[in-house]
């Protein structure tokens with residue numbers, strides 16, 4: 001929580017204004033932030049200076065791991081975060097690749113689970129990593145990347161947290177996650193949780209002890225219309241201690257994640273938080 005607040009403060013103290021063409025909104029911006037999450041000691045990185053809807057963040061991750069490509073699929077598992085990008089962005093609505101209502105195109109999970117090879121066959125990046133790690137193999141290329149430069153125009157938004165690299169060392173599993181663009185008030189609240197849960201789940205289903213997540217962010221920003229709430233409300237609050245995450249012990253395989261796991265297989269004990277803050281969302 002402390003590192004999150006420090007990043008927010010750094011953006012306010014050192015950020016530079018950048019006009020964002022896609023949304024038409026100015027962003028207070030810094031380049032490069034390194035965050036770490038201690039999964040080994042279950043220090044769940046949930047925001048406490050406002051209410052966090054952490055289950056929606058976990059549902060979004062489950063949708064990515066299942067290869068979802070429709071905002072309706074995300075809604076069905078308790079996550080509303082893709083409705084606007086799938087259905088309200090004028091440039092995506094006019095894109096000939098859009099297949100209709102709720103279609104997100106060839107984003108995140110499509111690339112992660114069904115990367116299209118030149119011969120037309122598909123490659124399941126996540127399955128390869130799960131198989132290797134289960135066999136104790138780290139070939140220094142245990143990478144799942146959602147970023148396919150040749151198909152960016154076929155999706156409603158370019159993936160933000162785009163590459164996850166897993167490493168085995170000293171009997172522990174580590175995760176390094178790369179993010180090209182980060183909406184710190186809204187997106188990072190979700191992304192921190194997703195990094196943590198991704199490592200916890202991968203350690204569980206491949207039979208390893210989890211270590212740490214290293215979360216590397218390039219462009220970290222606060223939109224102009226979010227600044228006052230962050231500076232004058234959220235940053236004035238004192239954080240509470242981190243709660244612990246509990247994951248249903250029945251989750252044991254990738255197949256479980258693909259078939260029956262829901263956001264309710266995750267719970268936290270002793271989450272203390274300040275009142276909700278509703279930040280504006282830039283489409």
Ligand SMILES: Nc1nc(=O)c2c([nH]1)NC[C@@H]1CN(c3ccc(C(=O)N[C@@H](CCC(=O)O)C(=O)O)cc3)CN21
Pocket residue numbers: 052053056080081082085157183186187188189190277278279281282283
């Ligand atoms: N401008 C922008 N910021 C983002 O963070 C973002 C995008 N666009 N587009 C793609 C995804 C969607 N993500 C989102 C979208 C909405 C919320 C959001 O509204 N969160 C609210 C309430 C969530 C709820 O009630 O479930 C919050 O207060 O955290 C969070 C992340 C993250 N990404």
Ligand SMILES: O=c1ccn([C@H]2C[C@H](O)[C@@H](COP(=O)(O)O)O2)c(=O)[nH]1
Pocket residue numbers: 022157158160161181182183184186187188191
């Ligand atoms: O997981 C996510 C997804 C998206 N975001 C934010 C970062 C930016 O504010 C927008 C994407 O806009 P681009 O113009 O494509 O950079 O969404 C996030 O923080 N986390």
